[in-house]
Amino acid sequence: MPERSQSLTSTRRAFLRTAGLAGTGAVALSASASPAAAQTRRLSYAQLTERLGQRVEWADVDLRLVRRITLGLTDAEVARVKALGFTAYLEEQLDAASMADDVCDTRMAFYPEFALSREALRAIPQDSFNGTYDQLIKRAIVERAVLSRRQLKERMTEFWSDHFNISNRQDRLLDYREVLQAHALGNFRDMVAASMRSCSMLSYLDQVWSNKWGVNENYARELLELHTCSPALGYSQADVHAFARALTGWTVDDQWRFQYRADWHDFGQKTVLGLTFPARAEGTGSAGMDEATQIIDLVLSHPATARFLATKLLRWFIRPDPTEKQISSVATAYLTTRGDIKAMLRAILTPYNLTTAPAKLKRPFHLQVSALRASGVRIDPFRAVPGWESIHGNIAGLGHGVFEWQTPDGYPDRPEFWAGNMMPRWNAMSQMIVNGQNVAGQNPVWNASAWSTDGTPSGMVAEINRKIFGGEMTSALRDQLLGSIQRASGTTANKVQNAVYHALCSPEFQFY
Amino acid sequence: MRPSDPHTHGCDEFRTLSRRSFMRQSLPFAALGLPSWFPHVELATAENGARDVLVTIFLRGGADGLSMVAPFGDASYYDGRPTIAIPRPDSRAQGRGLALDDFFMLPAALQALVPAYRAGNLLALQAVGQMATKTRSHFEAERYLEVGKPEDLSVDSGWVARHLQTSAPLLPGAPLRGIALAGGGIRYTLVGAPNTLAIPSPDNFRVNYLPDATIIDQMYATAWSPVRDSARAALATAELFKRLAFSTYKPDNGAVYPTTDLGRGLRSIAALLKAEVGLEAALLDAWGWDTHANQEPVEGAMAQSMKDLGDSVGAFWTDIMQGPLRKQVTVIVMSEFGRNARENGTRGTDHGRGGAGFVLGAGIRGGRVLTQWPGLAREQLEDGQDVRVTIDYRDIFAELVKRRLGNPNLSTIFPDYTPREYGITLV
Numbered sequence: 060m061p062e063r064s065q066s067l068t069s070t071r072r073a074f075l076r077t078a079g080l081a082g083t084g085a086v087a088l089s090a091s092a093s094p095a096a097a098q099t100r101r102l103s104y105a106q107l108t109e110r111l112g113q114r115v116e117w118a119d120v121d122l123r124l125v126r127r128i129t130l131g132l133t134d135a136e137v138a139r140v141k142a143l144g145f146t147a148y149l150e151e152q153l154d155a156a157s158m159a160d161d162v163c164d165t166r167m168a169f170y171p172e173f174a175l176s177r178e179a180l181r182a183i184p185q186d187s188f189n190g191t192y193d194q195l196i197k198r199a200i201v202e203r204a205v206l207s208r209r210q211l212k213e214r215m216t217e218f219w220s221d222h223f224n225i226s227n228r229q230d231r232l233l234d235y236r237e238v239l240q241a242h243a244l245g246n247f248r249d250m251v252a253a254s255m256r257s258c259s260m261l262s263y264l265d266q267v268w269s270n271k272w273g274v275n276e277n278y279a280r281e282l283l284e285l286h287t288c289s290p291a292l293g294y295s296q297a298d299v300h301a302f303a304r305a306l307t308g309w310t311v312d313d314q315w316r317f318q319y320r321a322d323w324h325d326f327g328q329k330t331v332l333g334l335t336f337p338a339r340a341e342g343t344g345s346a347g348m349d350e351a352t353q354i355i356d357l358v359l360s361h362p363a364t365a366r367f368l369a370t371k372l373l374r375w376f377i378r379p380d381p382t383e384k385q386i387s388s389v390a391t392a393y394l395t396t397r398g399d400i401k402a403m404l405r406a407i408l409t410p411y412n413l414t415t416a417p418a419k420l421k422r423p424f425h426l427q428v429s430a431l432r433a434s435g436v437r438i439d440p441f442r443a444v445p446g447w448e449s450i451h452g453n454i455a456g457l458g459h460g461v462f463e464w465q466t467p468d469g470y471p472d473r474p475e476f477w478a479g480n481m482m483p484r485w486n487a488m489s490q491m492i493v494n495g496q497n498v499a500g501q502n503p504v505w506n507a508s509a510w511s512t513d514g515t516p517s518g519m520v521a522e523i524n525r526k527i528f529g530g531e532m533t534s535a536l537r538d539q540l541l542g543s544i545q546r547a548s549g550t551t552a553n554k555v556q557n558a559v560y561h562a563l564c565s566p567e568f569q570f571y
Numbered sequence: 572m573r574p575s576d577p578h579t580h581g582c583d584e585f586r587t588l589s590r591r592s593f594m595r596q597s598l599p600f601a602a603l604g605l606p607s608w609f610p611h612v613e614l615a616t617a618e619n620g621a622r623d624v625l626v627t628i629f630l631r632g633g634a635d636g637l638s639m640v641a642p643f644g645d646a647s648y649y650d651g652r653p654t655i656a657i658p659r660p661d662s663r664a665q666g667r668g669l670a671l672d673d674f675f676m677l678p679a680a681l682q683a684l685v686p687a688y689r690a691g692n693l694l695a696l697q698a699v700g701q702m703a704t705k706t707r708s709h710f711e712a713e714r715y716l717e718v719g720k721p722e723d724l725s726v727d728s729g730w731v732a733r734h735l736q737t738s739a740p741l742l743p744g745a746p747l748r749g750i751a752l753a754g755g756g757i758r759y760t761l762v763g764a765p766n767t768l769a770i771p772s773p774d775n776f777r778v779n780y781l782p783d784a785t786i787i788d789q790m791y792a793t794a795w796s797p798v799r800d801s802a803r804a805a806l807a808t809a810e811l812f813k814r815l816a817f818s819t820y821k822p823d824n825g826a827v828y829p830t831t832d833l834g835r836g837l838r839s840i841a842a843l844l845k846a847e848v849g850l851e852a853a854l855l856d857a858w859g860w861d862t863h864a865n866q867e868p869v870e871g872a873m874a875q876s877m878k879d880l881g882d883s884v885g886a887f888w889t890d891i892m893q894g895p896l897r898k899q900v901t902v903i904v905m906s907e908f909g910r911n912a913r914e915n916g917t918r919g920t921d922h923g924r925g926g927a928g929f930v931l932g933a934g935i936r937g938g939r940v941l942t943q944w945p946g947l948a949r950e951q952l953e954d955g956q957d958v959r960v961t962i963d964y965r966d967i968f969a970e971l972v973k974r975r976l977g978n979p980n981l982s983t984i985f986p987d988y989t990p991r992e993y994g995i996t997l998v
Contacts, residue, residue: 273916458755482805489780
């Protein structure tokens with residue numbers, strides 16, 4: 060943290076020179092009264108994040124791993140990593156399919172909406188889907204994130220949900236299960252292939268309408284720009300248009316299933332990224348479908364795709380400004396394994412990368428889920444309580460509702476986007492702590508003795524430190540919480556409630 | 572009083588502070604030192620109230636300029652758009668356009684903008700866009716427009732943010748200089764702006780539970796500066812908003828805002844302006860402009876989006892620009908790019924280049940269409956498919972910054988760019 064300058068002179072100009080006006084856009088490393096003489100270096104926002112976000116000293120590399128690959132520390136998660144050690148814990152998380160997940164599975168029985176078949180989902184009238192089914196599906200997704208032991212898979216599903224974003228649609232659940240969850244820790248090529256056959260995706264990006272009589276470029280463009288190679292590959296508008304022509308015929312039937320229609324396909328000559336497809340006679344069956352698959356195969360093998368994914372995943376897990384060395388290591392993992400997501404994650408989640416990772420601001424979904432996990436508050440999804448619409452409503456109120464980002468780029472993963480929104484976070488925490496207490500009634504979190512084994516303020520803070528911060532709370536926060544408890548009047552339960560609330564509102568808890 | 576203390580900040584007391592004493596104490600927004608590219612800043616020092624508040628409305632998705640400021644005088648317009656053209660003003664068709672001059676028209680959906688246009692307060696922009704990039708990506712184009720420098724990813728603060736950074740506060744000590752009314756976050760236009768918050772609805776912006784304000788203050792005093800500043804500005808703003816009754820706000824001159832996000836947003840902005848709390852910049856986003864299929868600009872999807880835009884902006888004009896604040900507000904309506912001149916096979920349009928926009932204000936030389944119309948015949952189009960960009964948005968923005976916002980620091984706000992003036996302002 061820079062010290063505030065105590066040597067301000069009295070003129071405004073002097074103030075401007077020494078203190079600078081820009082808090083954020085760019086800063087110089089050394090403050091000087093003479094800018095011309097100053098040794099200055101441009102700092103990007105990302106670098107600034109690192110300098111100022113490093114405040115929290117989290118020494119334990121095992122816990123750093125847990126913070127990054129889960130949606131928040133819990134007693135159980137800390138115990139698990141300590142029992143298994145760094146590598147075995149990571150491998151267990153990577154091998155999510157082999158993990159028993161009884162608690163989550165049992166809970167999901169309360170949400171049959173999440174398991175609806177394609178036919179059953181399609182049979183629901185849109186009016187009853189909206190506001191009822193969709194809310195329960197979103198709550199189920201929040202509950203999964205809280206309860207599932209397969210935390211890395213949940214984190215990856217969240218990542219892919221932004222990468223292959225689709226805004227609210229009745230058929231999105233199918234995409235969520237069959238594309239995002241199914242391939243979250245699988246192979247990226249399989250995931251793209253599944254996405255290219257997703258009714259929800261093809262409908263959302265207008266591909267279902269595109270045919271030889273009327274080409275629609277929307278999906279072709281986003282498939283290149285957002286899903287695979289990014290503009291870094293250097294494709295042209297002509298490439299996008301020709302790719303859209305190659306994709307004509309990729310559509311869906313009225314049962315929400317993928318369908319290729321050769322009679323809609325444009326069999327004329329086209330050149331995409333240097334691949335030329337000569338004009339040919341119109342065909343039937345899957346004739347012409349190979350054009351788009353060949354193109355996407357080329358794109359998926361291209362280093363631009365490897366680097367784009369590597370950079371985005373490094374930003375997700377490690378830092379806003381990954382180094383060339385980090386990017387190239389992860390991109391190499393992608394290329395040598397032909398798209399194995401686990402291989403990329405192993406290259407990303409190294410002890411060194413985690414140790415040097417600057418603290419990252421939680422997005423609201425992450426904040427709410429981690430608060431539920433740390434505090435142990437559980438919400439009855441069926442009991443209505445005034446002022447407590449639902450746990451998902453809390454997240455949506457912070458501008459981060461599940462499936463509610465409208466454009467195909469997905470929610471931003473940039474701290475500067477989310478930083479202008481602190482106070483609503485505190486309200487979300489009090490919703491959970493104060494109203495959640497009413498909901499849960501006998502909820503163990505508000506059993507004061509669970510948070511204050513010896514009944515003293517320092518005992519309360521020690522318990523908060525253990526349960527919420529994995530034992531790595533800063534001494535400054537410890538002193539602040541102690542002071543607050545000592546200032547407070549009221550019952551022990553009330554003091555515990557407020558202390559937990561303050562801990563969840565702390566800047567330390569906003570980062571991971 | 573310590574201005575950085577949120578609980579004594581944001582009320583009448585701070586108005587009595589001299590600007591200097593405020594600035595000397597309000598270091599939170601000024602961080603580490605002077606950036607190297609920031610060498611010769613002249614703090615904009617227009618007298619209080621003599622500088623416009625800037626309201627930017629971003630039409631996200633690439634709004635089809637040929638439906639918003641439609642060139643009925645260009646025969647190629649109708650050739651390229653057999654199913655989605657706005658009918659000529661002199662036709663007998665349902666939903667015919669409203670002539671702006673002998674060549675351009677507004678669609679019927681934007682009818683509510685006509686009074687402002689007739690009063691000379693509304694300037695329509697056509698064939699406007701970004702000359703220095705040819706990107707057809709929404710996300711690149713939006714970013715470039717918002718940071719004020721295309722194709723340079725090292726610029727990551729917004730042009731409006733840099734205007735605020737290089738201006739003395741209109742109202743010394745104001746807790747809220749910029750507001751983003753959209754969703755949960757701050758988009759590029761305002762990234763890096765001092766005392767700027769994302770507030771989806773000002774009428775319920777408050778701390779619901781504050782058993783111990785002291786610890787909140789203590790905890791955030793040493794936090795990462797954007798988080799700390801956001802926390803402090805939020806507490807002070809919540810304190811300020813307690814004194815404003817948004818729900819009972821009554822617009823002037825019988826203005827009626829739509830009950831849409833945009834309408835409610837502009838209504839809140841109007842309330843804040845009249846309360847004179849020192850707000851200087853607002854960003855509102857409007858959605859639904861990426862009309863690849865079933866565009867329906869006459870009756871249907873895009874017509875509804877345009878009606879929302881027109882009715883909201885029209886109400887704002889009626890409410891604000893016929894009263895005492897009329898010469899203190901400028902509104903800009905923009906989009907990241909326009910769309911193809913010809914419709915696609917799905918009664919929509921794909922991503923294009925030049926588009927349309929609007930500037931609204933009593934200090935604007937409006938009542939006309941500003942354009943260097945490039946024509947829609949195939950050989951006149953860019954790459955044979957798009958309206959050429961003939962006016963760079965930065966020229967429009969820069970002229971407003973200089974003439975209406977009283978800020979001379981154009982090289983900081985629009986790095987490496989020499990803007991030209993089109994004479995769009997009255998002063």
